[in-house]
Amino acid sequence: MDTRVIAALALLTVSPFCVAKQDCETIAGASAGAADYLYETAKVKTDSRLHFYSAPYAECRLPAHLINGDSVEVLRSLQYKPSDDAPVHTYRYVRYRDAKGLFATGWVPAEGLAPLPNALPVNETCQQWAQKAMPARVSGAPAADNHFQVQAGGRASFYTMPNEQCRSSSLFLIPGDIVSAQEQSEDDFLEVAYYTADRHVVRGWLKKSQLQPVNSGDSYRDDINPLSTNLATRVATLNLRHDYQCVFYESWNAKKAIEIIVREDHQAPLCRGGADPATSPTTAYISIDKTSGEISWPDVAEGFEEE
Missing domain, CATH: 2.30.30.40 (SH3 Domains)
Known part of the structure; x- marks a missing residue:
């Protein structure tokens, strides 16, 4: 059977996900803002299956998986350390387009990916x-x-x-x-x-x-990740890139939305100047509805509503 067909079938093998669900929800909500934005393409390089994860944490593995040779777009990167004495693990948030043109998104371990040369290098x-x-x-x-x-x-x-x-x-x-x-x-x-x-x-x-x-x-699959944070994480990834802007995000998983605080970045090399590097003032609030994916911008002076 063609490996592309195998990959497509692999994404259909979904079963209920219940292990450490609350932990995965919390981690997914925090990661939606904390993960670094980047863009590169990569090829799956593994002797076995490369599983999707609902959040960048070992306990959040999903049945859906990619196979050796599949190409993906890498959109986010996050290093996660589950405890003080545990090693650091790096995850990538990727987008995979199957043979039918449908996209699947989720976290995968970085060690299963080999970066591909940039077709359009920037001079x-x-x-x-x-x-x-x-x-x-x-x-x-x-x-x-x-x-x-x-x-x-x-x-x-x-x-x-x-x-x-x-x-x-x-x-x-x-x-x-x-x-x-x-x-x-x-x-x-x-x-x-x-x-x-x-x-x-x-x-x-x-x-x-x-x-x-x-x-x-573009059409996306919503049947491989059962967490309520799935859509909001994808919306944050696709719509809130801040390339060449001196800001960074903080986020958490609220009851109905992923809430994000936008702060000025005075630490990055390109963002240094007369501003005090020890301060990171809030410039905006962003709320992404977990059911609809709708983005709203609460007033900075009011902050988020209590749930």
Whole structure:
């Protein structure tokens, strides 16, 4: 049987999850804000199954799993130490797209992944530009119908950053190719993910003027993780990236929502300046409904409502 079919079947082998459920709920809620954001692609490299976890903790393993050779997008990273005398474990929050185009998301142990080369490496000039200009971009979470098709009229070149100087000379799409938008923006650049026929992933920027919307969007599986925090964790991961911004998140698992505090970051190398590095003032509150995934922004002066 084709390994891709095996992988798809593996994601269907779901059974009730009850071991340490409360601990997993708590850890998942805290991890939704605490995990570092990153983006890379990786290949599953293991002699056995690489299981999904509902939270980055050994007791939170799920039946669903990936197999050797599967390609995933890595979206978050977290080191977890269950106790003072225990070793540190690193987990990655990944997105896997199966042969039918459905996505599964969840935590996996980092040791089961081998990073793949970046198809669109960012040169130093574009990196420096991004560190100064990216915070000024007006962008937001992707719409539900986030699929776009390259229009007729020629190639659509990839850009490593939303800047004319960062155009790739070798990577492009052709009319008819379909991409998944990763954000909405008010300029002509759109960050997208393109999934190749051989299951590889290219993530970069395209010109919106070369794209036309398609009446469809990314679809996710919600049947592999029974925790109530599952949807809110995914929403936080896909919609709250803070690349090139001097902020960090703190979060916890409340009864109805994952609650997140946004704080100024005065510690990161790119964020140092005249501000006191010992302080991290609150700039915003974010609440993500665990049932609907809806994001709300409570007033900073009022904080979160008691549940």
